[in-house]
Amino acid sequence: MSIWFDKAGNRHVTVSIRGLRAHRRCPKGATSRDAKRLEQELIASLTLELERMAETAALDLSKVASANVPLLRVMELYMEHTKVLRSPKTAQFHAARILPWLKNVPACQAQKCAARIVRDMQGHYAPATINRSLGTLKKALKLAWEQDVVPEDYGSKIHRLPEQNERHIYISIDQVNYLTQFASEAVTAAVWIALLTGCRRGEIIKMVGEDIGQDVLTIRAGNTKTQKIRTIPIIGPLRRWLEYIPLTINEEGLKTGFRRAREKAGMSWLHFHDLRHSCASILLASGVDLYTISRVLGHSTTKMTERYAHLQVQAQREAMEKAFSTLSQKELGGS
Structure with a gap:
């Protein structure tokens, strides 16, 4: 080769x-x-x-x-x-x-x-x-x-190689808005669904109208990585994008469309899976605990969700620094 x-x-x-x-x-x-x-x-x-x-x-x-x-x-x-x-x-x-x-x-x-x-x-x-x-x-x-x-x-x-391929790339809602300016309607819908649900690309591609309930979105067991059924609450911003389900493009079409959009947006470093990580990041920033996030993302255990713990610590640090920033050295026991 x-x-x-x-x-x-x-x-x-x-x-x-x-x-x-x-x-x-x-x-x-x-x-x-x-x-x-x-x-x-x-x-x-x-x-x-x-x-x-x-x-x-x-x-x-x-x-x-x-x-x-x-x-x-x-x-x-x-x-x-x-x-x-x-x-x-x-x-x-x-x-x-x-x-x-x-x-x-x-x-x-x-x-x-x-x-x-x-x-x-x-x-x-x-x-x-x-x-x-x-x-x-x-x-x-x-x-x-x-x-x-x-x-x-x-x-x-036969033993596998150790892997160190965890990505810690998260994007904001503003960045998603910018990215979707360069995407088709179907790709835009997939991007927002990924961000607002934490769903994987394959899960989104396989969604059908019957999966959309009045209040919850059902990810069928055969479509999930863990082979277990998962339900996700339908929030207001998500509902408009669910109107595009089932998507009019297949998985290859979504891959190609997303690649073109990210390159035009100057975000060639972005992977579609980073939207799933970004969902977790936004939830953490809003004060959601790791257990709840693991249920949203469909992790079989919270161990998988612990990769986001550093974000939680950072949020706690920023909150504590803000809370105690006005204290003087004297008040802190200094001379």
Whole structure:
């Protein structure tokens, strides 16, 4: 896999997996992120072709458990497993990213293979991205063990990288007003719904009219990250934006529309998920406790909400400084 520039300065992406090769030239002005996205699309395309080829010459792995079963064969079990996941294409992308490293490697050497994957990927991908790919390999190996394809769960020996990818970016209502000046009506509605409810992008995309009650908005269990139903009170400012539900754009349309809006607004650093964090920030600034915020955001425990504790401390500090700012040194016991 490689991303390179030609003499004219255009980005090119070349992907080669198990003898299959694909090459594309990126559009003029494409960014590094665009090239990586194209790289993953090519990997996924080749992976699907490899799956088709594997079906033609399928090997019945369930007959005998062997430590020497090829990892590529084991990964076929995961590809089949993705069909029951909520986001099968995303799961397949993460799996496809590491397929080149699995070539000619038996299952018993999975731990060493994972170490090579980490060594080669570090510096090119974020730890969280690498971990998602490692997670597909771990799951594939566990499936192989459960189905008696391999004699033990080799995936249990693979360890994920430590992640330090928490973002602490919060925007104000004024900034949201400015941002939405550059967005379409559908994107504007999604932005305000995210800020006023703390909902994730995927949850907003999947909302339908039946989810909107007289006083509460229901996020169905199948649409939440925790797989648990969540209800959110409908406040006055939110109601007008719920009129746009269901949105007239899909998830890719929202991603593209939001990216264009933030770039035009000079806020290219902003992620859609930051709106969810900003909802929590605004609630904290209004005196709402962490437990209530965790219920609004749909966290399974308050531990997830504790990332906002520093905002609470800052608000307390500002309140205390304001309250005691008029005290003189003498009143404080000074000389």
